[in-house]
Amino acid sequence: CDIKISVLQSETELCFPQLLNMSCKKHTRPYTETMIIYIVFSSISLLTASLNLLVIISISHFRQLHTPTNLLLLSLAVADFLVGLFVMPFQILLTEPCWFLGDLVCVLFYFLPFITVYASVVNMVLISVDRYVAICDPLRYPTKITQKRVQVFILLCWIYAVFCNFMILYDNLKQLGRYNSCYGKCVITINGAVDMVLFFILPITAIIILYMRVFVVAVSQARAMRSHIAAVTLQCSVTVTAKKSEMKAARTLGVLVAVFLMCYCPSYCVSLSNYDIMIGSSSTVVVIFLTYLNSCLNPVIYAFFYPWFRKSVKLIVTLEILQPNSCEANVL
Numbered sequence: 001c002d003i004k005i006s007v008l009q010s011e012t013e014l015c016f017p018q019l020l021n022m023s024c025k026k027h028t029r030p031y032t033e034t035m036i037i038y039i040v041f042s043s044i045s046l047l048t049a050s051l052n053l054l055v056i057i058s059i060s061h062f063r064q065l066h067t068p069t070n071l072l073l074l075s076l077a078v079a080d081f082l083v084g085l086f087v088m089p090f091q092i093l094l095t096e097p098c099w100f101l102g103d104l105v106c107v108l109f110y111f112l113p114f115i116t117v118y119a120s121v122v123n124m125v126l127i128s129v130d131r132y133v134a135i136c137d138p139l140r141y142p143t144k145i146t147q148k149r150v151q152v153f154i155l156l157c158w159i160y161a162v163f164c165n166f167m168i169l170y171d172n173l174k175q176l177g178r179y180n181s182c183y184g185k186c187v188i189t190i191n192g193a194v195d196m197v198l199f200f201i202l203p204i205t206a207i208i209i210l211y212m213r214v215f216v217v218a219v220s221q222a223r224a225m226r227s228h229i230a231a232v233t234l235q236c237s238v239t240v241t242a243k244k245s246e247m248k249a250a251r252t253l254g255v256l257v258a259v260f261l262m263c264y265c266p267s268y269c270v271s272l273s274n275y276d277i278m279i280g281s282s283s284t285v286v287v288i289f290l291t292y293l294n295s296c297l298n299p300v301i302y303a304f305f306y307p308w309f310r311k312s313v314k315l316i317v318t319l320e321i322l323q324p325n326s327c328e329a330n331v332l
Helices: 017-022 031-061 068-094 102-109 111-136 147-174 192-227 234-272 282-305 307-317
Strands: 002-007 188-191 277-279
Touching: 031 068, 031 282, 031 307, 068 102, 068 111, 068 147, 068 282, 102 111, 102 147, 111 147, 111 192, 111 234, 111 282, 147 188, 147 192, 192 234, 234 282, 282 307
Parallel strands: 002 277
Antiparallel strands: 002 188
């Protein structure tokens, strides 16, 4: 099934009056609705870029945060930062009733959004694998999940996202404007079945299975700790604290994945229904807004669940990170 994305038309004015019958018809959006869309998208864009930049600086600067799990969060923050900095502002152009930037820009415009979306999906899978190993095989976690291995997987994640994005949009690049029925449209087509399987069904299935396993093991560990709490020695208490820390991280990242699913499911449900996405319509704006809102919510989740993020932000905002040896500061 192919998904077509086009500019909304209405029987009002022409996008290119000089082209007469070759021009698409232009739908005029109410001024109030237009201003709301501009203000909301601009505000969310600025907030998304700012919050994710704080995450990137925090994990990159402070040595204590250089852990395999945080490297995965850093990769996710980079994808979210690109969404806030580039994707959301340009998305405002697609809310306009006509497309004036040509066929090449139309296709290239979709590269960055698709890359960031695909990279985010794969990052979520990697985060789930990380928590699975940490909870279900804690003794071998330090040897299985090392920083170098995580860095390699992150690199492969982004390469995979770029490659798949190129393959999905290749037909649109090969013959520019082949899906436009008139001038003033930005229409691309992708293989909806391939996109659905590779970047929704398979990743979501893997994430759900991994987290179900993590939940079962976490519950059994919690029961075991409660039953032996009276006989805990100093050494065991350290182990218990470590296990509690791992399970807390699993819960936090579980919330992260749940929010991700809630934000991305509507767009894939639209794709699954084989409904043509009309850019410029109110329903499309809502679906796109929910998808990109995930990039803004991720750092908010960190702020609520991760004390290290709140401490890091305080050091960044107060410019204490400019002090010598600030990278060695205790933020845990």
